[in-house]
Amino acid sequence: MIDRRTAQQCGKADYGWLQARYTFSFGHYFDPELLGYASLRVLNQEVFAPGGALQPRTYPKVDVLNLILQGAAEYRDSEGRYVQAQAGEAILLATQPGVSYSEHNLSQEHALTRMQLWLDACPQQENAPVQRLKLADCQRYRLIASPDGSDDSLQLRQQVWIHQVILQPGEDYSLPLNGSRAYLQSIHGSLTATTPSQQQAILSCGDGAFLRDEQRITLTATSPVRALMIDLPV
Template identity: 45%
Template sequence: MIIPRIQKQCGHADFGWLQAQYTFSFGHYFDPDFTHYGALRVLNRETIAPKAACQAKTYPNINIINFILQRDAEFHDSEGNRIHQSENECLLLSPIPHISYSEHNVSHEKPLIQLQLWINAYVEYFCHPPQKRKLANLANNDALTLLASPNGSENNLKIRQQIWISHIYLKTEQSMTLSLKGKNSYLYSITGIVKLANNNHKIAYIHCSDNAFLMQEQKVKLTAQTDFRGILICLN
């Protein structure tokens, strides 16, 4: 089953220094039908004003995955550590209990645009040091790049959950068939328009900032209507 959800159906916030779109219930936004999707608890698209920073806070037992779409960012923790993250980088952070973290836009002139995921972590797994990698090599036209997996093999990030996260990059009219892991999957459009079709010929379209829940699907065909970048999350 393919269930699209357009960005207008999501939660939104505008605090001046921060503009955000919430796929799931977060902060002041609550939708009882969208509190999580399996282990996926949060997916926020955020624009942070120049020189602005999110208030320092502690986190529950989660994996934080941060995708920088434009500009550079830094995470600061209460022990004085700093983690720099550049544009087109993916950062996996395992927050340590009792340590607070804040996020900063290091640019004094331009807004930071990022996509942030919170994913439940297995409690018996220890916290990994921060891990980083490039989202994808767009110059090589890599259509599918595995970013994170439970094993952390093949230069992808090791995540404390049975989940696989990939970056998709398709040129206009380019198609690919995805073989999906686990029972359910989720597709988010970073930019562009893509057509989805399953084996039952169910068709849906998602645009920039839209998403689609892929439930009990083993394969889905994607066809880019424009140049398309997306994030695919496969959940066990």
């Protein structure tokens, strides 16, 4: 099964200093049928105005993955840790109960655009509080995060694999899936996703798709495309 969710169907917010698109229920946007998908709880794309910041807040026990798409960000926690990241980098925060976290756009002149995922963390597992990964913008395929940190990926506290695929028009890439559920997200560009049973979904910039009970997915670019495949066995 493959079921498209367009960018227009997502929740939206405009606070002036922050513009956001929410795939699942978040903040003021609530849909009882969209509280997450398997262990994926949040998938947001947000644009911070110059100098914009999210003030310190606590999280449930989740892994927070931030993909910096444009600009530069700084992350701080109440235990004194901080890290900065530029466009083309990924930051993984292994959040802890009782610890607060803030996020700042480092530029007073340019917007910060980033994609953020929350993934349920296994209660018994502890990883490094902060992990950082540089993503090559010319690399056709990259494993961004995985349960064991394989292939120099970020290590998650959950059985989840997050893949990035970058394709030019006419190129395709086939990915095996580990479990019964997955979520596909077009960061930019258009593509066709095809299952082994020849079901298809056509995604434009910002669109996503739910996958269920598929062992493999093939992505074919119709324009220059950057996409995430979030493999969610649990």
